[in-house]
Amino acid sequence: MNQSVADNSPLTEKELAHFEQRLLKMKEETEKEIQTLEERYEDYSGDADDLQSSQDHHQGDLATREVNKEQVMLSIERNREKLDQxxxxxxxxxxxxxxxxxETGQPIQKERLEAMPYAIRAVGVKEN
Incomplete structure (x- = not known):
């Protein structure tokens, strides 16, 4: 890590290293979660043709599968947004x-960073 990094940050080098490690771990976990969800989504998509062509499946089963597929897609999107952050x-x-x-240029509360290390706004600051 660059020694001059703490010059602008209200955090010490030790605190920055702590948050960097947490963020790197979160990044890896989020990437794995996205991959798992994408595989599940592909399974739902691949099985859809089989379900629709089969006379044995009830309309409710197809609807449930579509709802589950949509929920997986929403989870993928949420995780991608988190990864971006x-x-x-x-x-x-x-x-x-x-x-x-x-927004304010003021330090973000350390408690907030502990709870959400990817926060870019202080508590109470609304996104424009």
Whole structure:
């Protein structure tokens, strides 16, 4: 890690290293979750033709499968958004802006960063 990173951040080098490690772990876990969800989505998509051509399946089964497929897609999207936020936070560590609210320029509460290390706004600051 660059020694000058803490110059702009309200956090110490030790704190930055802590959050960087947490973010890297979250990034890896989120990427794995996305891969698992994408495989599940492909399973639903691949099985759809078999279900629709079969006379043995009830309309309710098809509807349930579609709802499940939609829920998996929503989970994929949420995880992709989270991954994007994690990457932004890692970039902010690299640029020396980590822990600074993008709206107010004030330090983000450490408690907030512990709860959500990819936060870019202080508690109570609304996104524009």
């Amino acid at each position: 994690i990457i932004v936070a890692l970039d902010r560590i690299g640029s020396g802006n980590y822990g600074i609210c993008v």
